[in-house]
């Protein structure tokens with residue numbers, strides 16, 4: 001009887017069924033789309049993060065960089081100094097080239113013994129230390145002048161103002177000179193460990209990864225994107241701080257289009273020696289033994305390393321910037337509120353239409369009560385009708401949602417995100433783009449020093465860091481989303497049914513005798 | 518057997534208190550056919566509600582057989598209505614979305630009768646009111662007289678003790694009225710029902726063995 005009555009009501013009162021179902025369908029379709037879109041954005045964020053921090057990384061530890069004081073003498077440390085004896089002269093031109101490997105400006109190195117401290121903390125499944133470096137090569141050609149210039153050209157260091165000592169001033173002073181500033185990021189890492197850390201998320205594009213046997217050797221693995229842009233390949237060589245490294249392999253990010261954490265990967269011990277950071281690291285990557293204990297572990301690690309910055313993946317996700325973060329904000333704010341609003345409207349429509357339907361059927365329900373139907377049977381009938389209307393809406397809504405997802409995936413918008421922020425793990429997602437910026441640098445003067453202060457270096461660093469990672473948004477369709485939709489459909493139906501049923505339960509059976517017509 | 522003792526029913530209307538039944542004491546024997554007449558607003562429908570376990574009196578007692586209807590809870594009253602009481606209404610009160618057969622089946626649903634038995638019994642009941650060829654018609658596809666026949670089949674399919682009818686012929690023309698009355702009388706005679714009919718129509722009332730007149734909530738025998 002229940003089924004027959006329900007079917008007849010839904011079919012013979014089609015208008016009400018259609019209105020309630022369409023309302024629910026639109027709301028559920030929207031919820032599905034927003035949910036899927038949001039999951040897509042999260043995946044994109046995760047893929048940016050993974051490309052930088054590695055898959056199994058739950059927590060990263062760094063030391064916040066101490067901001068360089070204005071006009072710091074550190075400028076001297078970063079400067080390039082060419083003496084008169086430097087460079088090779090051929091055909092009246094002096095070729096100068098100097099390469100320097102230093103820690104990334106936004107990073108502070110710290111003692112590697114802290115890695116042991118981290119590893120000793122309970123709840124840490126694995127931890128590895130890396131040293132984030134930057135190789136800057138300054139090279140140029142200077143035409144030889146007459147007397148004095150080449151022979152007595154003094155050595156200048158530091159961030160000096162344009163030279164006052166140049167014997168020939170004016171625009172022609174540097175005539176025939178060509179200078180080039182080339183920089184790329186270098187990451188020193190434990191060659192044996194790949195379960196946690198930056199290389200845990202990469203795909204081997206060519207050659208091989210670093211292994212334990214590479215410790216102490218001048219072998220390097222390159223980011224595939226960087227290798228392409230710098231015209232390098234496996235089997236070739238790359239000069240880092242004047243040392244020639246053999247390229248044993250190239251890697252690309254598992255997430256499409258993403259750059260990996262650094263341009264070049266070399267064994268940690270070699271990196272420490274070359275950059276005169278013996279016994280130092282700049283980052284620790286931690287894998288927690290339980291994903292539910294990450295927050296607790298963060299607190300423990302903060303206590304163990306009071307001066308360090310301890311970030312969880314969630315903290316890091318908040319640092320992903322660019323249109324990706326705009327999309328994320330849009331989805332989480334506008335999308336969520338819109339879904340709630342439309343869902344509430346659909347529920348309200350369902351409730352009001354159900355109540356008005358019950359009111360219209362006063363005599364019908366009164367009659368059924370008069371011939372012996374219990375309140376429970378009548379409430380069940382009303383609720384059953386509402387739930388089925390909700391489910392019809394849910395099914396249509398799933399179709400609408402899938403259509404929306406398909407449209408999003410056909411459009412497949414690209415979002416850009418950059419995972420690198422000051423104070424965070426520096427050198428991340430960095431591309432060679434910054435190297436090009438070096439070309440525009442005006443030299444101080446012939447034979448003179450070229451100074452680059454730390455503060456000035458920030459300009460280059462920032463430019464490199466803003467080179468964004470592009471991710472194509474893919475809105476996933478998962479079974480959970482379908483379950484959520486079905487759950488919402490049933491919830492809406494039950495809610496409407498509860499109100500309608502409550503109304504029906506209050507009807508007096510004597511209503512059957514009233515109002516003929 | 519119905520026993521009403523000092524039954525009073527008052528309604529709290531918006532302006533004043535209405536006494537629809539005023540200290541009614543009455544006995545109706547099993548198998549009686551009773552006609553209830555009276556002016557409009559006299560309390561006929563209210564009396565039928567008391568007899569039909571649709572409502573409880575404000576004071577006094579109503580018993581049907583061993584059940585004290587004036588004291589039972591809603592659920593128990595629904596059960597008694599389902600088992601022992603059949604109703605026929607002036608406006609037929611069929612469920613508009615259900616077919617004739619399904620309308621009759623609604624009376625069997627609360628009794629827990631299985632699907633196939635429900636169907637057989639519903640068809641038998643429809644056949645007994647002369648509608649063997651109208652099983653799958655919707656109410657809107659039937660004439661007034663046919664709709665009332667479906668309603669009578671629905672009232673009788675559960676084989677009740679009592680059949681209560683509130684102006685069953687009030688919406689029908691004279692010819693159809695007589696057909697319906699003959700049908701009801703036939704069932705009353707065959708099945709030993711207690712048949713209580715509220716009517717304005719003296720021609721209908723004359724068929725009954727006993728006639729009651731209600732005016733301003735007071736009942737008197739005619």
Ligand SMILES: Nc1ncnc2c1ncn2[C@@H]1O[C@H](COP(=O)(O)OP(=O)(O)OP(=O)(O)O)[C@@H](O)[C@H]1O
Pocket residue numbers: 528529530535536537555556557558559560561562563564
């Ligand atoms: N639910 C109610 N609320 C308030 N007053 C009511 C209610 N039901 C009936 N009454 C009043 O009780 C009195 C008796 O009503 P009842 O319906 O029993 O009359 P009736 O004899 O059946 O009249 P009719 O011949 O018009 O059907 C009337 O004055 C009516 O207005």
Ligand SMILES: [Mg+2]
Pocket residue numbers: 561562563683
């Ligand atoms: Mg009446």
